[in-house]
Amino acid sequence: MMQQMTENSENNQEERAHSATALSRSLAETLVDQAKFPFRTFFAHLELALMRGIERLNFLSTKRQAKLRRQIAKRAPERFLAVTDHVETLQKSSGNQESTRPEFIPYEPDLDVPITDVRAVAFYLPQFHPFHENDLWWGKGFTEWTNVGKAQPLFTNHYQPHCPIHLGYYDLRISEVMVEQARIARQYAIGGFAYHFYWFGGKTLMERPLLSMLANPDVDMPFFLSWANENWTRRWDGRDSSVLIQQSHSTEDSRSMLRHIAEYMHDPRYIKIDGRPVFSVYRPRSIPDLAATVDIWREEARIQGLGDLYLIGIQRDPEEDHRPDGFDANLEFVPHGLSQTDISAAIELKSRSFSGKVYDYKAAVQIALDQSDLDINRYRSVMLGWDNTARSVNRAHIHVNFSIESYHHWLSELCRRARADKWRTPGERMVFINAWNEWAEGTHLEPDQRYGFAYLDATRRAVLGGD
Structure with a gap:
């Protein structure tokens, strides 16, 4: 009972603190609608001061105090002003996207397939085809292209929509599409695809393209499966509200899934590290009794003649370490x-109903590169200009100030670190790219009308160590 009273007290205190912060933000936003940018900065300082006052009172639990300190760090004035310098320039530039368009790089059909000492692996979404469940949930014929094509810019110089070239608005039921994707990816130094794999208690979704790839040796690309083990919801965020299909974990289901994917792992194209098939999990800690599940997977892999597995746990934050639960790396x-x-607050948005967030891409690159790997055997990743406006519209998270140069710098540095990390064997020299074709999240290596093959050109140069 005392523990419950303490928890209730902490919750009430946190609610009061949250209410005070929310009130400050609401006041700031009301006044900001009628003000210019310096006034916005003043109220950002006001909110920060309030949060620092709450921190000094020290009435929250240790965990919540730590969370508050992280929020304060995000709102540090020097950090806010530094990133908004970029935005001010962006907002003052012409509304015509042509005037700020980076160099469009065309396809180079005669490029050779390079030999690399670092494997660049791009996450791959096998969604772009109609299937029964999407017809039921979203309407007949729905694919990701439905949202991608109707996206609209939310502010001046907001790059939307993203329109594909080379393969156009493709359909993954056509086998030649995956053959061509693999061909151009290898030309531009992509060394593997990590296919998102969707398993829900014995039911798979979006597996048709993967089965087609498995049956077609002309899809000449190494690969492994990455289990996207989260619920599907109408909000596209994997949370528990408005669930369309839910994860269902059990001992037998763990064995069944491993038996199901064994066919993929036996394929000669499947990526192995020191002879061990690679398998990654998106949300490891959502699995009940995770360590026991890992033991079941390893046991079943040996039964299936695969030997031991190389398991990678995907992180939600930089300090999360899945190795104590039996994973090999993070x-x-x-x-x-x-x-x-x-x-x-520094963006002149077209809609007052916008409730998403806007970040600066160049600042994100620096934040990522400043992170320490903390000696936790951690594979690093990069993204393109992440922007899920196509899916979320006014709830979108958007990165402005993307540039090919910043992306190239980020990937180049991660390749350098992959070569230098002492914990890696040659087979573990991998870097990851989010993603090959996440068009509805605005992060795709596949060429588009604005940049052409510039994403892929920068990837090849970075992996090969060129400027």
């Missing part, structure tokens, strides 16, 4: 884990 999955500053 994997950063940006933008998760980046402690970024929301600069939406």
